Structures are given as structure tokens and as C-alpha cells.
Amino acid sequence: MSEYxxxxxxxxxxxxxxxxxxxxxxxxxxxxQNGHARLAVTIEPEEDAKTVQQGKFYWGVILVQIxxxxxxxxxxxxxxxxxxxxxxxxxxxxxxxxxxxxxPRPVITTTIGxxxxxxxxxxxxxxxxxxxFGANDLGVQFSETRWENxx
Numbered sequence: 604m605s606e607y608x609x610x611x612x613x614x615x616x617x618x619x620x621x622x623x624x625x626x627x628x629x630x631x632x633x634x635x636q637n638g639h640a641r642l643a644v645t646i647e648p649e650e651d652a653k654t655v656q657q658g659k660f661y662w663g664v665i666l667v668q669i670x671x672x673x674x675x676x677x678x679x680x681x682x683x684x685x686x687x688x689x690x691x692x693x694x695x696x697x698x699x700x701x702x703x704x705x706x707p708r709p710v711i712t713t714t715i716g717x718x719x720x721x722x723x724x725x726x727x728x729x730x731x732x733x734x735x736f737g738a739n740d741l742g743v744q745f746s747e748t749r750w751e752n753x754x
Contacts, residue, residue: 613646653723660750661718661730662686665737673741690715693732 609630613619631642666682673680694716700709718729730750737743747753 654721654726656753657723657726657730657750658718660747660753661726661733664747664753665730665733665745668745669733669737669741669743672743673737689729689733689736690717692736693729694718 609626611622611626613622627644634642662682666685669685670680670682673685696713697716698711698713700711703710718726721729727750734745734748738745
């Protein structure tokens, strides 16, 4: 985000209306007075802060500590390799029917699940399973096991 950017979150129609009148409109007027001829506005769904926090905890604490401490047959693995293992072990496969040119019937493809799009509750369960596997099967000692405490 640039030094000239304005960030606001809308949580209700009333709050959005007030923010437009009290924040966005005055901000635009000030930018035009400062010589900025063109301004852009983008409105998009905000990511759930909890799932963002969970992702940072999973990648920055849990997987890092597993990568640093765990060995399989004396071999150390990267964070990405551990994530791939946990995806394959703990997430459900996703099947999809696709139509392929020249085939009379749809083809069913199956892919490995992904953590993207998991709800807060499902991501919490996934993290708990990874921690349990890391502690019980790999002997990893985690510095923190609650994503809610991670900033």
C-alpha cells in the first residue's frame, strides 16, 4: 500500500455510507488539492483476519519448527515438503467431473485438497492434527500450539 493509500473496512451498509461521507470523500478532496489528478477505488471482500493469522501461524511457526526438528530416516525436509505431506495425509481429495473433447462421457479427476478456502474451524482442526502428528510421531517440541496467541 502506498503512502497515499486509504484503507477502510465496511461492516454494514450504514457504516459504509458514513465512511464514504466522512473518510473517502474528504480524502479524495485532499488528494486532488495536493495535485493527484486521478484516484482509484477498489472494493473487494476482506480476508478473514483469523484465517490469515492461522496461515501465518501454520507456515511461520508449526511448519518451521517441524522442518527444524523432525527427521525421517535421518533426512531433514523443507517447510514445503512437510506441507505437501500434511495436505496428502489430512485433507480430503477433491473430485471433479470435466468434459473432454472427443470423450462421450465426463472424465472424473481427483486432486489433493488445499488449505486455501478452509473455514476458521476447519483450518483449526487441520492445524491441531499437524501439531499432534508433529509431537506424537516426529517428537517435535513446539514453542506455541495455539494460533490465537500468534501475532
